[in-house]
Amino acid sequence: MNERVLKTLEFHRLVDMVRDQAETSIGKDLASKIRPKSTLNEVEELQAQTDESVQISRLNKAIPLGGISDIRPSVKRSAIGSVLAADEVLRIGDTLYGGRQTKSFLEQVEDAEIPILQSAAANIIAIRNLEQHINSCIDDHGHIMDAASQSLRSIRSSIRTYESSVRNKLENYTRSNSKMLSDAIITIRNDRYVLPVKQEYRAAIGGIVHDQSSSGQTLFMEPKAVVDMNNKLQDLFSKEKQEIERILKELSGHIASYEQELLNNVYWLSEIDFISARGKLAQKMHAVRPKMNIHGYIKMQQARHPYIPDDQVVANDIEMGKDFQAIVITGPNTGGKTVALKMVGLCTLMAQSGLQVPALDGCEMPIFDEIFADIGDEQSIEQNLSTFSSHMTNIVEIMKHVTDRSLVLFDELGSGTDPQEGAALAMSILDEVLSKNASVIATTHYPELKAYGYNRSQVVNASVEFNVETLRPTYRLLIGVPGRSNAFEISKRLGLDEGIINQAKQLIGVDSHQVENMIASLEQSHSEAERDYEKAHQVLEESERLHQELVKAMNRWEDNKQKIYEKTEEKAEKALLKARQEAEEIVQMMRNMKDQSGMKEHEWIEARKMLDEAMPNLSSNKSTAQPEKKEEQSELKPGDEIKLLTVNQLGEVVEKVNDKEYMVQVGIMKVKVKRSDLELVKKKKKKQAEPIATVRGSNQHVKTELDLRGERYEDAIHKLEKYVDDVLLAGYTQASIIHGKGTGALRKGVQDFVKRHPHIKGSRSGEAGEGGSGVTVIRFE
Incomplete structure (x- = not known):
């Protein structure tokens, strides 16, 4: 994408908006390099990344990127043998911790499909031993801790002991010789403990003078009694510094051994922050993910200019690339033509940069190889070029490079010269660009171009609406309706004599008058159509609301019906269970009496059948709404589990007698039964090798x-x-x-x-x- 159009459309402001959403310096650096891509795969990958970040934001969550900084210079310095400062080492430790937190967060996100971010998190390497080494040596303020080494702990313990001794010694001086001191305090000069001694008592105190006050009346002296202890302290301070240097050198070497891993982490953390920034900007703009295409098709509903505040911006619908490939916007100045032009260009750049578009769902955006723009007054006094010459220089350059994969934006095409010639030139330029199948949006105030849109099938007229009553533009874009000057209406509203206005109307051509009337009629028809659409939309919404209420009422009715069925079934089950229990008691009694009574087998079965027929068959009335279908009679095989319908007992098929009769085992009895009196319950399972299973309740097969x-x-x-x-x-x-x-x-x-x-x-x-x-x-x- 050429830099000229990025500058013309103020793409840098968009870059700044993304940078502001990034949380780390490495994320901001990556955001500053954002540029539109020109291949479908690249753009769709970027859009998928942004959408994953938006999903996280919708869950009211945020990727934890705190503490992460650009540690690459420090890591590279450690790799060449440099000793890092304590604050540099601390930043590396903080970045390791931040990277680990980011990795953990993304791996545990639920209720969101984020495979790209999780893949990036998987590439982050948690180096716990280095992180712990740093944390054990340096505190949160960047100071080397006593625990960093045993030697450092011992040295600092000695320092504290000697400092306490020096202070005690000097405090004795402040108490016993207070009249010789300017102030009864202990202070430090040249890293040595001293006392503020009056000039006249210099000899009385004795010792080394390290400094004096500006007036010369106070000398900062180190008494002889503490010189040796101060010397010892200086020696310990030197050892402390050497030990700290050794610790930092060791830490730097440890960091150098993980150079590639640390640089790898910085790369992936910057990518994650950049993706997160794009998602947060989309949420802030109430933007949506566009469906990308390579056919030059633009469809945006209620699209908004990304730089205009929400409380001021006017949303517009834009669609082109199917029925027509060019839009010619006409109308008066300050009506919003240029804003609409820039909005389309910026939204296209946003989509191709992986940013979501400020519009409603269902947005579709194309991928262009190049976007060309001739917008604004580019007059150059230094080059001695007029406004017209400057525009034409730019247009000539555009014409050299335009292709069928280009979007061309012309603002006030043909302006700056004779109106007749300018209009003719504008139409000729548009024809040439359209002949190359490029997508074009042009603004103009030439009336001749209104007819241009009607005479070419691939061109549509548009205008920005103007409210004559308030004498203000509404900034609404009307596709299919050319603009008109409204000069007579505005003049009349401002109080110009009506006679002058009528005379002016007679001076304009008949054709012009007819065109203005036609446009006025179109505007009226368009407004009426919009009002009708709003009414139809309201009726549709009301119908949908009523439909939803009816569906809810039907669902409630179904629920109540089901509950009634369930209660009925429950009562029937209880009644049936009671009846069956009584029947079983009778059957048991009959079995006990069988041998005593000498009843034959077939007589017993017949009696049982009569008893079963006498039982209340409530199960058939469980649900009158859903009668069960009888299972088709199929061939039974030995081992199949069946139900003998005549006595309502379960049994097993022993053998097949003929096509209509089977020998079955029911309890202790074997009887020959008709197929129509049998109901298949379960087919015999084929024998399989018994799997070794864990036996619950014992320790068999449960490992320790x-x-x-x-x-x-x-x-x-x-x-x-x-x-x-x-x-x-x-x-x-x-x-x-x-x-x-x-x-x-x-x-x-x-x-x-x-x-x-x-x-x-x-x-x-x-x-x-x-x-x-x-x-x-x-x-x-």
């Missing part, structure tokens, strides 16, 4: 250890929960959980789980032979 290494955090905790349940059922008193050492996150998760579980009595880390800190041994109650 669970290995979670390599598992994701959520999966590991889920497996742990299931394993603990199995172990409890098996009756174990102890089990080992292998989580490894790693980053420590999984170990902490296991320990937190152990603390929360009510049936786990306690836990401990594994011993040397058990895996050490990579294993947690748990004990059960």
Whole structure:
């Protein structure tokens, strides 16, 4: 994309808006380099990245990027052997921590599909040992801590001892010789403890003079009694400095050993911050993700200029690239033509830069190889060029490079010269650009170009609306309606004599008068159509509301009906259960009496059938609304589980007698039954090798250890929960959980789980032979 059009459309302001949303210096640096892309794959990838960031924002979450800074210069200096300052080392530690937090956050985001951001987070390397080394040596203020080394701790302990001795000695001076001092305080000069002594008592105090006041009346003296102790302190300060230098050198060497990993982390963190910044800007603008195409098709509903505040901007609908490829906007100055022109150009640049577009959902944007713009007064006094010459110089350059993959924006095309010639030249330029199948939006105030749009199928007229009543533009863009000057209406509203206005109307040509009337009629028709559309839209919304209410009412009715069915079924079940229990008691009595009565087998079955027929068959009335279909009779095989309908008992097929009869086993009886009296319950399962399964309730097949290494955090905790349940059922008193050492996150998760579980009595880390800190041994109650 040429830099000229980026400057003309003030693309730098858009860059600044993205930079402002970035949280880190590395993200801001990347945002400052944002440029439109010209291939579909590149743009769609950028749009997908931005959309993932928007998803996170919609969850009211933000990627934690605090503490991250540009550590690349420090890392590169350490790699060539330089010793880093404490604050540089601290920034590296903070960046490592920030990167780890970012990685953890993105890996654990739920309710959002963010594969691109999660892939970027996966590339961040957590270097815990370096981070811990830095944190153990340097505090949050960038000071080397006593714990950084045993030598430093010993040196600083000695310093504190000697400082206390020096102060005690000097405090004795302030108490016993206060009249010789200008002030009873202890101060420091040249890193040595001194007293403010009056000039006349110099000899009385004795010692070394390190400084004096501006008046010369006070000398800052180091008494002889503390000279040796101060010398010792200076020696200790020197050793402290050397030890700090050694510690920083060691840290710098440690950092240098991770040069590539640290530079890799900075790269991915800058990418994540840049993506996050684009998403936050989209949320701030209430923008949407556009559907991209390579066919020059633009469709934006209620599109807004990105630089105009929300309370001032006027949204407009823009569509071109299917029925027509050029829009000619006519109308008076200050009506908003140039704003509309720039809005289309900026929204196109935004889409191609991976930014979402400030419009409603359903937005579609094309990808252009180049955008050309001739906008504004580019008159150059130094080059001795007129406004017209300057515009033509720019247009000539545009004509050399325009293709069918170009968007061309002309503002006041043909202006700055004779109106007739300018209009003719404007039409000729538009024809040439259209012959190359480029997309064009042009603004003009030449009336001749109004007819131009009607005479060419690929061109449509447009205008910016002007309210004659208020004498102000509304900034609404009307596609399909050319603009008119409104000079007579404005003059009349301002109080110009009507006779003058009528005379002026007679002086203009008949054709011009007819065109103005036609335009006025079009504007009126357009306004009426919009009013009708709004009414139809209201009716549609009301219809949809009524439809939704009817659907809700129908759903409520269905729910109530279902509840009634369920209650009926419940009552029927109870009644049927009671009847069956009574029937079973009778059957049992009959069985007991069978041998005594000498009843034959077939007589017993017949009696049972009569009893069953006498039972209340409530199950058939469970749901009158949903009668069950009888299963088609199919061939039965030995082993199939069946229901003998005549006695309402379950049994099993023994053998097939013929096509209509089967021998079945029902309880202790074997009887020959017609196929019509049998109902298939379950087919006989084929025999399979019995799988080795865990037997719950015993310790068979339950291992005494669970290995979670390599598992994701959520999966590991889920497996742990299931394993603990199995172990409890098996009756174990102890089990080992292998989580490894790693980053420590999984170990902490296991320990937190152990603390929360009510049936786990306690836990401990594994011993040397058990895996050490990579294993947690748990004990059960």
